[in-house]
Amino acid sequence: MTTKTISKKAFKEFVNAIIAAEKVIGVQAKGERFDFAELTSADDLRLDYDVTLQAPKKYFLPPCETLMTFEVGGGYQSHIADEPFVLLGVHPYDVVAIAQMDELFSQNNADVHYLKRRANATIVAVDVVTASKNVFASSMKTATTRTGFDILLTDIGNAYVMEIATEKGRKLAAQATATVASADDLAKRESIWKANEKGLNKHPLEVNPEYLGKLLDKAYDHPVWEEKAATCFSCGSCNLVCPTCYCFNVQDDVNWDLKTGQRGRAWDGCLLDGFAKVAGGHDFRKKRADRFRHRLYRKAKYVPAKIDGQIACVGCGRCVGACLPDIANPVSVYNRLVDDLGIG
Amino acid sequence: MCECCSVEKDIYLPQTATVQEARILNATEIFVRFGMDDGNFDYVPGQFVEVSIAGIGEAPLTIASSPTFTGGIDMVVRRIGNVTNAIHKLRPGDKIGIRGPLGNGMYPVAEARGRNVVFICGGIGLVPQRSFINYVLDNRDDYGDVAILLGTKDPSQRFLTEELEAWARRKDVIFIETVDKGDASWKGKVGVVTTLISEIKDTLAGAVVSVCGPPIMYKFVLMSLAEYNIPADDIYLNLERKMKCGVGKCGHCQINNVYVCVDGPVFKYSDLATLPEAI
Amino acid sequence: MSKPRVAIFDFACCEGCQLQIVNLEEEIIDLVGAVDVVEWREASTDHSDEYDIAIIEGSITRPEDEQRVKQIRSRAKVLVALGACATTGGVNKLKNNFDLDDVKRAVYGKDAGKPHLGTAMTKAVDEVVKVDFHVHGCPIDRGEFTYVVRSLLMGKTPEIPEWPVCVECKSKGNICVWELGQVCLGPVTRAGCGARCPTTRFRCFGCRGYIDNPNVDAAREVIERYGLDINALKEKMILFASKQEPTIYG
Numbered sequence: 055m056t057t058k059t060i061s062k063k064a065f066k067e068f069v070n071a072i073i074a075a076e077k078v079i080g081v082q083a084k085g086e087r088f089d090f091a092e093l094t095s096a097d098d099l100r101l102d103y104d105v106t107l108q109a110p111k112k113y114f115l116p117p118c119e120t121l122m123t124f125e126v127g128g129g130y131q132s133h134i135a136d137e138p139f140v141l142l143g144v145h146p147y148d149v150v151a152i153a154q155m156d157e158l159f160s161q162n163n164a165d166v167h168y169l170k171r172r173a174n175a176t177i178v179a180v181d182v183v184t185a186s187k188n189v190f191a192s193s194m195k196t197a198t199t200r201t202g203f204d205i206l207l208t209d210i211g212n213a214y215v216m217e218i219a220t221e222k223g224r225k226l227a228a229q230a231t232a233t234v235a236s237a238d239d240l241a242k243r244e245s246i247w248k249a250n251e252k253g254l255n256k257h258p259l260e261v262n263p264e265y266l267g268k269l270l271d272k273a274y275d276h277p278v279w280e281e282k283a284a285t286c287f288s289c290g291s292c293n294l295v296c297p298t299c300y301c302f303n304v305q306d307d308v309n310w311d312l313k314t315g316q317r318g319r320a321w322d323g324c325l326l327d328g329f330a331k332v333a334g335g336h337d338f339r340k341k342r343a344d345r346f347r348h349r350l351y352r353k354a355k356y357v358p359a360k361i362d363g364q365i366a367c368v369g370c371g372r373c374v375g376a377c378l379p380d381i382a383n384p385v386s387v388y389n390r391l392v393d394d395l396g397i398g
Numbered sequence: 399m400c401e402c403c404s405v406e407k408d409i410y411l412p413q414t415a416t417v418q419e420a421r422i423l424n425a426t427e428i429f430v431r432f433g434m435d436d437g438n439f440d441y442v443p444g445q446f447v448e449v450s451i452a453g454i455g456e457a458p459l460t461i462a463s464s465p466t467f468t469g470g471i472d473m474v475v476r477r478i479g480n481v482t483n484a485i486h487k488l489r490p491g492d493k494i495g496i497r498g499p500l501g502n503g504m505y506p507v508a509e510a511r512g513r514n515v516v517f518i519c520g521g522i523g524l525v526p527q528r529s530f531i532n533y534v535l536d537n538r539d540d541y542g543d544v545a546i547l548l549g550t551k552d553p554s555q556r557f558l559t560e561e562l563e564a565w566a567r568r569k570d571v572i573f574i575e576t577v578d579k580g581d582a583s584w585k586g587k588v589g590v591v592t593t594l595i596s597e598i599k600d601t602l603a604g605a606v607v608s609v610c611g612p613p614i615m616y617k618f619v620l621m622s623l624a625e626y627n628i629p630a631d632d633i634y635l636n637l638e639r640k641m642k643c644g645v646g647k648c649g650h651c652q653i654n655n656v657y658v659c660v661d662g663p664v665f666k667y668s669d670l671a672t673l674p675e676a677i
Numbered sequence: 678m679s680k681p682r683v684a685i686f687d688f689a690c691c692e693g694c695q696l697q698i699v700n701l702e703e704e705i706i707d708l709v710g711a712v713d714v715v716e717w718r719e720a721s722t723d724h725s726d727e728y729d730i731a732i733i734e735g736s737i738t739r740p741e742d743e744q745r746v747k748q749i750r751s752r753a754k755v756l757v758a759l760g761a762c763a764t765t766g767g768v769n770k771l772k773n774n775f776d777l778d779d780v781k782r783a784v785y786g787k788d789a790g791k792p793h794l795g796t797a798m799t800k801a802v803d804e805v806v807k808v809d810f811h812v813h814g815c816p817i818d819r820g821e822f823t824y825v826v827r828s829l830l831m832g833k834t835p836e837i838p839e840w841p842v843c844v845e846c847k848s849k850g851n852i853c854v855w856e857l858g859q860v861c862l863g864p865v866t867r868a869g870c871g872a873r874c875p876t877t878r879f880r881c882f883g884c885r886g887y888i889d890n891p892n893v894d895a896a897r898e899v900i901e902r903y904g905l906d907i908n909a910l911k912e913k914m915i916l917f918a919s920k921q922e923p924t925i926y927g
Binding site: 121122124125126127128129130132134158159162163164165166167274300301302303304305306307308312315317319322324329330331332333334336338339344348351355356359 | 407408409410411412414450452453454455456457476478479480481482492493495612613638639640642643645646647648649650651652653654655660674675
Binding site: 085118286289290291327342380 | 704708824831841847850888902
């Protein structure tokens, strides 16, 4: 690992050099908001963004992708995307989310479609400059991260501190004109980290996130699920914008020859009506409240059991903003449970 | 093998298999026997496969045969959706796609050895049980008394009747059958499957009990079994859920924290006790 | 296997959904190659009473149309309702909010009483005959239509979304148009259009009809949260959701 400092001017040149060499996905303005999109010029890059509309998961688990092609009466052929790219401007909470997804898609039955895309990615993370209006990453301990990226950038005013963490990062950074970071630069970075670890907290969680699993052990029949879900549209917006939701649906379509075709997968959401419905019509999670509860149990209990206790909510706040009736905010539910059930 | 991420296979990719036999059993059920084109298929009773019909889709179906039978892999399929409708059109020689065997929750073929075994089946729930039943019958000396209870909605929905009759004829098997609603031709018992449980009191003592049927059936069967003090450790339930990917990723089949497709589909009842969504 | 014979019929509508089929461009060659189009007034002079698949565009607004659609149903193995007018009654159902005589006078003036202008309450096709498949939308989505046709040719039931437009809108990474100050019906409207309108920063009008279980309480809550009057929502819903159940209209 090496830590360098790169001036903003040199950084721009560096970005343009990468763009000339390979596919770069970077954060850019999209209307009044920001999102990841293919970058054609360093001028469009907005590392001062607050939060992106979509989570970067879409580059590893796209909203819709072809898993395989087939021939009726014949066999199936895997369709695996294979194109290297640089993902530029990932916030620490999203880096943590990607690391969780990496584990979930690797463990037990490894998913080659996800992992191939992931292996092709070089992740350039960036520490948060502007707090979004719903971020609570400080509460989830994901406001900063020391792992999960190939390069980490920290804006220290006229320059970026550039931590090169992996071999991939080193290869990429070889194109950058940078100097070894001074003690002063590192101190500036340290103070930014300290500030973010406290300050990205628009919805403070009243307990240590590690405690959430235990809290949920006592909360299954709490009235909050019914109360909140009473105004749930079951629109799945909270699932779809979430950086750690990864449920999907699979569907076949044929070409007009009616002989060849493809099997694709698309994002799905456990809040959607019919998510647990089997052929024949029986729906195993028919009530809105049950689906609403399932998501928050997944985030703080079910998924953590698979990833070494990590809470599968990274505090990005996207669901808070995406939920029209304003019921999706995990903090407001968890805090309500803390208030009613105590932490003893 | 993918070089950069060292994943050896695509878990979603079906292997081809060929239909050996396809026989319509009644208005809704078809019996299909198939063989894998590459010959490889080792399974344990209770496991399932994801069956692909190209262009239509994929559906999870439990294996109906026992691994003790080497002449092919059996399924009995109710027409209920796109894939199962397409399966009803299969003819010998047709190609299908198979992923599996899937599921780590299997029938307790080893644990049940030396003990009585009771099968409680509701309707199409007979199909997964047949794998375990045939396994036990093919290793008959390894097990104690065997009782099979079967409840079907009405006589027209019965299937594999020749096998049922063969079980009924066997001296070393108690086979009792009922229908919820009889008709003019039906001479047998009428009533739900739970009404049969009292008839096998003796076999139930110390037995391993295996249950499979429609969602509504489990609650009532478990209430009856509680009356006979069958420990939750000795009751095995084969659960149906929407097992879309079959490999623990897509999320559709979750019962609380448990994935039916990888942790089941057969569960020890004692392992489900803490899962409110299970029964 | 011989190709299925397809007949396309229009009732009360603007015929814009048929136009979407005509506008399939290269794909229309594939479509007419895969089926045998035996009747399609908008694109062909052929006429036939022998068909397997009947595609009905438009709503049923006159007693004689009821008879005609019943006859079509009796001949067709499969009947598909095409477009909002056929699947839900669509814009034509606006009429059902008013007294029929007033409607006739407003539209036909002094000729309102003439027998050939006899008009009745608007009905969606499935209010008159059994509909096997619905292709929603005003106009239909071409991609969804061709998917439905291919599914029928494969003998499979097409998977039409049960979920709302928000799913497709969020999958596209759109800014929610509620944030832009618009009253969008996406959360209660059936997806399948690819969130066509909100993707262009224009509110969803609900042309595909309600999802199976729209949460009307949630809609009220959101209206209050955004400081709007419930009428702001009602007046948006009247266009495509008049007299649909469940509704908060009226």
